[in-house]
Amino acid sequence: MKKTLLLLSLVAAPALAGEGKWTPQQVLELDPAWLRAQGLQVPPKKLWDPQRGTGLLAGAVNVGGCSGAFIAPSGLVITNHHCAFGVIQEHSTPQRDLITDGFLASKREDELPGKGSRVQVPRSFKDVTKDVLAAVPAGADDLARFKAIERKQKELVAECEKRPATRCQVASFDGGLNYTLVDAVELADVRLVYAPPRAVGEYGGEEDNWMWPRHTGDFAILRAYTAPDGASAPYSDKNVPYKAEFFFPLATEGVKPDDFVMVLGYPGVTWRALLAEEMAERQSRLYPRMRDVFGEAIRILEEEGDKDAAGKIAVASQLKSLHNVHKNAGGQLAGLKRGRIVEKQRESEAAVAAWAQKNGAKWAEAMKAREALLAEQAATGKVFEREFLLGSTGRLARGPALAVTVSRLAAERAKPDLERRPEYMEREMPRLKDRLEREQKNLFLPADKKLLQAFVRRAQALGPDERIAAVDKHFGKTFSEKDVAAKIDAMYAGTKVLTLAERMKMAGETVAQLEARKDPLLAFGLDLAKELTALDDVKDRRQGAAMRLRPEWRKAVLAHAGKPVAPDANGTLRVTFAKVQGYAPRDGALYTPQTTLSGLLAKHTGEEPFDVPEKVSQVAEAKRFGTWMDPRLKDVPVNFLANADTTGGNSGSPTVNGKGQLVGVNFDRVWENVANDFGYNPDVARNVNVDVRYILWTLDQVENADALLRELGVRKGKPTVQETR
Amino acid sequence: MKKTLLLLSLVAAPALAGEGKWTPQQVLELDPAWLRAQGLQVPPKKLWDPQRGTGLLAGAVNVGGCSGAFIAPSGLVITNHHCAFGVIQEHSTPQRDLITDGFLASKREDELPGKGSRVQVPRSFKDVTKDVLAAVPAGADDLARFKAIERKQKELVAECEKRPATRCQVASFDGGLNYTLVDAVELADVRLVYAPPRAVGEYGGEEDNWMWPRHTGDFAILRAYTAPDGASAPYSDKNVPYKAEFFFPLATEGVKPDDFVMVLGYPGVTWRALLAEEMAERQSRLYPRMRDVFGEAIRILEEEGDKDAAGKIAVASQLKSLHNVHKNAGGQLAGLKRGRIVEKQRESEAAVAAWAQKNGAKWAEAMKAREALLAEQAATGKVFEREFLLGSTGRLARGPALAVTVSRLAAERAKPDLERRPEYMEREMPRLKDRLEREQKNLFLPADKKLLQAFVRRAQALGPDERIAAVDKHFGKTFSEKDVAAKIDAMYAGTKVLTLAERMKMAGETVAQLEARKDPLLAFGLDLAKELTALDDVKDRRQGAAMRLRPEWRKAVLAHAGKPVAPDANGTLRVTFAKVQGYAPRDGALYTPQTTLSGLLAKHTGEEPFDVPEKVSQVAEAKRFGTWMDPRLKDVPVNFLANADTTGGNSGSPTVNGKGQLVGVNFDRVWENVANDFGYNPDVARNVNVDVRYILWTLDQVENADALLRELGVRKGKPTVQETR
Structure with missing residues (x-):
């Protein structure tokens, strides 16, 4: 009986079409008839081969925290403009402003290498749950449990990464119910091939x-390169384009409403397995405080940037990221309320509890685990303000953030590699040093000092049980704003942390050497680093408890569901099955699922963020659509909506039709759908995609990128120098 | 041939369904088959009897510049909350706050008389074109032409108003091509029967x-009263409800998408007969300046009102009116651009010109008239800034505005009645004195002084050819802000204009008496009044020229059209035939034509302007819909859209179905449709109506206004004291 139920469950359809970030393995557990009915034409086995641990899904790659996809066998990768922003910014100067003007490599030699640009191509996935759990010694407390699991993960990763150019990850599913070792090839020579002008790539800006x-x-569009023998290698002019086994050819016919699409990629993190009360805590405390603190930081950066043209460029990247989290927090709040997500989770927990009760003693552990999780939650709430502020150091003033990074690096490097915090292990060093170097471009001291001043003011206002000792030590508890400002001026005047060469030197020094420098900003950073390390221990213990408790509870939840349940996002490869679909944002209004070039022109005001570049508007106004017109819309489609189940990390995800062809590139969710991180609301769960026809229209009619179009298989013609190289 | 064409044209359909503010007479000229096909079930002859010069359309009445309608034979009038705001405000005190709480008269004795509340019921319409034009002496210049026509209008009105309680108007059509004498009964005892809480009547406030x-x-809901003999009479407790011959019973079944509706009422003014260049002038100069000047006034009133609770109430009415014109100006700008209205007018003028050319010498006068109008336009543009600012006196600081009113009143009263400016003739006195009295409630001196200061600053900045002499005299040209503020303080400290009893006394004095008062604000007002009078003469001459030229041009335009063309709005009774219809506000979005109680609740934030009163939300949340649920929406409809051709003055217009029953009350146009004053854009021409079922649901489920519902014929039951009285 139980066996039958299990088998049935393995081929069941999900609760809601559109819902679920399915793992590659789960795709094979879903009912193939249901998948076909949705519109999947590729056999599921082609999507994923469990024997090899790879398949077509692996055409979706990780591009530095974003998603992306191979779109040609010659290593071409498509992702979002905002995911390639770093390399665009890196090559931009006032004289050659790629941010404003965009970039098209007219031949391969012109493609621009990116210092930090890396692409990870998945190679295999392996269940390592038994290995990981066996590592926890009997009688371990929660911190020991956490450390043991973390160490085992590191060991597995280290073993896996013995192969050259390999990046591995032990991903935890369902709060620690399962662990998977993900093995990926990292390509370290990735170059910029095409970027549209910022006014296209970011049209609508923060407003939209x-x-x-x-x-x-x-x-x-980027291109990955390897050594001539096909092995991953750092940048070299001897390198050749990567040969992609899996890629998504462009679907020149695009999509229409109700078409089936899949969105593939690397969603970062979601919280659907949280208890209702844990969600409620975020709703009542976390997001409101994010609005507050990051909103203030945005005001500061905007005000200071407006006073200085170079400063404005420097803060652009930080501002963009702050805007993003700030607006996201607002959307979480709105969506949690609108979707009644906490209430629904409460109802669903009650249903599981009632079912568990009926099924007797078997689930008593699950119920106890739930109670214990609630108690942990209540305790954490009491130190929320300090932990939030201290934890935001990295997002606020760059000065202290960099000082903390070199300080923590020195402390961690003193330990054996396997005992370090994961982000300071040897394998992270190239990435970390890239970041320490690249941050130089983001420095604008007048703004940075104001950010630090705001941070200090907030820290000084914390209650007696939530002091940040480093702030009390370096700024006192009661100094006036003016005193604090003077102190900060002195700190910035006396520091070498903000000098690139010195900072890179610091990145190789010991704690004692750093202390001996008597650098005032660094001294503050060293003290902050100690507190952050202690805070990490606190958080590790909490995580150890959650790793002990949540899997027990999740077992009950999954058993109660009786069919496949997609696990929370955790940065691993997922696929979501969806339809092109509009929605009703509110009473009296409907959103249709496609927009057009005419709509793009109608929004044009000539001022940021709605300033269509002349080379685009000329062609669009003349209705030179080429072959990219949608027959129903009588216009070139620009963006479209689908009800795919996406989140952060899905930026740049390929959106693919039932035949496995690229129909768009995912780049956002709608405002009403931000809280889908906590629960899928079918009424408003919509992701936003660039239509492949807008991409092709831009390359064709605006850029005349003939060689690139031929390489993409879209245009026929004689091979050019670029192609034959 | 020509005759046939004319006959055909008389029964033709309009160019676009929805377009056209038809005069009662034109309704009989439209093709009856077309009207039936649209959905009109009432025979056109029942709408209007040309012999009597009245008909069902006359059930729509003028309510102090707004529209309204009889909805029962017992004198009940429905109009907008914002049109009845004056009487609601008049009876509101901090102790009995009808603005906040709303009002329901539980019996007739409780109905609240309004000082300025008047209802005009049309009695007859008569063509007086020949009389008016015959009054212009041969060889008259433009000012003389204007004066002669104005005088003739006054004489006709005076003659007409010899009958008691009669209000007459000589309305000009097509820029002076035709004149109609409109004769109306004025009912002077109008009482408040029902007003919803402001949070219902203004839900969404300025934001929506x-x-x-x-x-x-x-x-x-108001009720008109008369003397027991049926004659119009001022308020008396002996008065009885007016007996309405024409009224619109409530259509309890409401409307659904695509239903036919008529909107009846008194649209104020539109400018579709302007030349393209005249429109362009408003687009480039007038509306941007309105945004600027009124935007500043709004900021001042809001800032000052926020500092003082009583001040906030005092400025509410002025603020509301400023917000309205300010937002309107923005909408005109957006709509002119979006609808390409100036360009379309240019194209249409070119078509008329080409046609006129082909038809030879006959239209040479029309073409010359057009050229002359353009020359007038060019000359006016040069003094625009001064004329705009001086002309805004009445909208800005109340102090100078009241001083100007008493000053001009004194100057005009010295002249024979027929030689006065129309707004200061004897027949206007009750209205004018009401206003002088009622304004006392709107005074909040701190804000008023700031408004005056802003006015002075702008006047001081005008160019040498555009000086406002009164400002130069009283404030100098170069005083600092501080000096101006001190001067204003002294003016307000030394004036009696802002004391009700003194001001009412001034309203009876001569210019010499006013001058002898040596009142500093009054002295400023007397000087401003002189300049305004001189400006009026300038404008009169311009109008005289337009009266000479525009009819010539319009003859060509109308002949070219070859079918009925609805004339521009001029405050006279009109009807527009429409459908219930949504629209696409922009690429990617559609607006559906109905909203619901659920949508109302979803907007609730608990803060103004989205603060649903508890008595409403309780019933709405409990889904106590009574019999007012729409079967398709499964909810009570709140507002609906139609493509009726409305403008300002249509506020409170009855929206009526094909059977002549009330289905809603018009109260707004959509943002995208504001510029329809210049041209009808079928894509976005939508008016906004309160659904009759929301009105009935409120009276029934929220207010339990049983007696009122029985009087409206909606509820059966034993007559109550109220009804039998």
């Missing part, structure tokens, strides 16, 4: 971010 | 004003 209707060309 | 989706209960 998270919004619909949308008209944003948020895409860029 | 001109917007869709909308959830505003913008309605109120």
Whole structure:
């Protein structure tokens, strides 16, 4: 009986079409008839081969925290403009402003290498749950449990990464119910091939971010290179294009409403397995405080940037990231309320509890685990303000953030590699040093000092049980704003942390050497680093408890569901099955699922963020659509909506039709759907995609990128120098 | 041939369904088959009897510049909440706050008389074109032409108003091509029967004003009273309800998408007969300046009102009116651009010109008239800034505005009645004195002084050819802000204009008496009044020229059209035939034509302007819909859209189905449709109505207004004291 139920469950359809970030393995557990009925034409086995641990899904790659996809066998990768922003910014100067003007490599030699640009191509996935759990010694307390699991994960990763150019990850599913070892090839020579002007790639800017209707060309094209023998290698002019086994050819016919699409990629993190009360805590405390603190930081950066043209460029990247989290927090709040997500989770927990009760003693552990999780939650709430502020150090002033990084690096490097915090292990060093170097471009001291001043003011206002000792030590508890400002001025005047060469030197020094420098900002950073390390221990213990408790509870939840349940996002490869679909944002209004070039022109004001570049508007106004017109819309489609189940990390995800062809590039969710991180609300769960026809229209009619179009298989013609090289 | 063409044209359909503010007479010229096909079930002859010069259309009445309608034979009038706001405000005190709480008269004795509340019921319409034009002496210049026509209008009105309680108007059509004498009974005892709480009547406030989706209960119910013999009479407790010959019973079944509706009422003014260049001038100069000047006034009133609770109430009415014109100006700009209205007018003028050319010498006069109008336009542009600012006196600081009113009143009263400016003739005195008295409630001196200061600053900045002499005299040209502020303080400290009893006394004095008062604010007002009078003469001459030229041009335009063309709005009774219809506000979005109680609740934030009163939300949340649920929406409809051709003055217009029953009350146009004053754009021409079922649901489920519902014929039952009285 139980066996039958299990078998049935393995081929069941999900609760809601559109819902679920399925793992590659789960795709094979879903009912193939249901998948076909949705519109999947590729056999599921082609999507994923469990024997090899790879398949077509692996055409979706990780591009530095974003998603991306191979779109040609010659190593071409498509992702979002905002995911390629770093390399665009890196090559931009006032004289050659790629941010403003965009970039097209007219031949391969012109493609621009990116210092930090890396692409990870998945190679295999392996269940290591038994290995990981066996590592926890009997009688371990929660911190020991956490450390043991973390160490085992590190060992597995280290073993896996003995192969050259390999990046591995032990991913935890369902709060620690399962662990998977993900093995990926890392390609370290990735170059910029095409980026649209920022006014296209970010059309609508912060104003349209998270919004619909949308008209944003948020895409860029990169190319991965390898050594001539096909092995991953750092940049070299001897390198050759990577040969992609799996890739998504472009679907020149695009999509229409109700078409089936899949969105593939690397969603970062979601919290659907949280208890209702844990969600409620975020709703009542975390997001409101994020609005507050990051909102203030945005005001500071904008005000200071407005006073200085170079400063404005420097803060652009930080500002963008702050805007993003700030608006996201607002959307979480709105969506949690609108979707009644906490209430629904409460109802669903009650249903599981009632079912568990009926099924007797077997589930008593699950119920106890739930109670214990609630108690942990209540205790954490009491130190929330300090932990939030201290934890935000990295997002606020760059000065202290960099000082903390070199300080923590020195402390961690003193330990054996396997005992370090994961982000300071040897394998992270190239990435970390890239970041320490690249941050130089983001420095704008007048703004940075104001950010630090705001941080200090907030820290000084914390209650007696929530003091940040480093702030009390370096700034006192009661200094006036003016005193604090003077102190900060002195700190910045006396520091070498903000000098690139010195900072890179610091990155190789010991704690004692750093202390001996008597650098005032560094001294503050060293003290902050100690507190952050202690805070990490606190958090590790909490995580150890959650790893002990949550899997027990999740077992009950999954058993109660009786069919496949997609686990929370954790940065691993997922696929979501969806339809092109509009929605009703509110009473009296409907959003249709496609936008057009005419709509793009209608939004044009000539001022940021709605300033269509002349080379685009000329062609669009003349209705030179080429072959990219949608027959129903009588216009070139620009963006489209689907009800895919996406989150952060899905930026740049390929959106693919039932035949496995690229129909778009995912770049956002709608405002009403931000809280889908906590629960899928079918009424408003919509992701936003650049239509492949807008991409092709831009390359063809605006850029005349003939060679690139031929390489993409879209245009026929004689091979050019570029192609034959 | 020509005759046939003319006959055909008389029964033709309009160019676009929805377009046209038809005069009662034109309704009989439209093709009856077309009207039936649209959905009109009442025979056109029942709408209007040309012999009597009245008909069902006359059930729509003028309510102090707004529209309204009889909805029962017992004198009940429905109009907008914002049109009844004056009487609601008049009876509001901190102890009995009808603005906040709303009002329901539980019996007739409780109905609240309004000082300025008047209802005009049309009695007859008569063509007086020949009389008016015959009054212009041969060889008259433009000022003389204007004066002669104005005088003749006054004489006709004076003759007409010899009958008691009669208000007459000589309305000009097509820029002076035709004149009609409109004769109306004025009912002077009008009482408040029902007003919803402001949070219902203004739900969404300025934020939703001109917007869709909308959830505003913008309605109120009044009752007109007469002397026991049926004659119009001022308030008396002997008065009895007016017996309405024409009225619109309530259609309890409401409307659904695509239903036919008529909107009846008194649209104020539109400018579709302007030349393209005249429109362009408003687009480039007038509306941007309105945004600027009134935007500043709004900021001042809001800032000052926020500092003082009583001040906030005092400025509410002025603020509301400023917000309205300010947002309107923005909408005109957006709509002119979006609808390409100036360009279309240019194209249409070119078509008329080409046609006129082909038809030879006959239209040479029309073409010359057009050239002359353009020359007038060019000359006016040069003195625009001074004329705009001086002309805004009445909208800005109340102090100078009241001083100007008493000053001009004194100057005009010295002349024979027929030689006065129309707004200061004897027949206007009751209205004018009401206003002088009622304004006392709107005074909040700190804000008023700031408004005056802003006015002075702008006047001081005008160019040498555009000086305002009164400002130069009283404030100098170069005083600092501080000096101006001190001067204003002294003016307000030394004036009696702002004391009610003194001001009412001034309203009876001569210019010499006013001058002898040596009142500093009054002295400023007397000087401003002189300049305003001189400006009026300038404008009169311009109008005289336009009266000479525009009819010539319009003859060509109308002949070219070859079918009925609805004339521009001029405050006279009109009807527009429409359908219930949504629209696409922009690429990627559609607006559906109905909103619901659920949508109203979804907008609730608990803060103004989205603060649903508890008595409403309780019933709405419990889904106590009574019999007012729409079967398709499964909810009570709140507002709906139609493509009726409305403008300002249509506020409170009855929206009536094909059977002549009330289905809603018009209260707004959508933002995208504001510029329809210049041209009808079928894509976005939508008016916004309160659904009759929301009105009935409110009276029934929220207010339990049983007696009122029985009087409206909606509820059966034993007559109550109220009804038998």
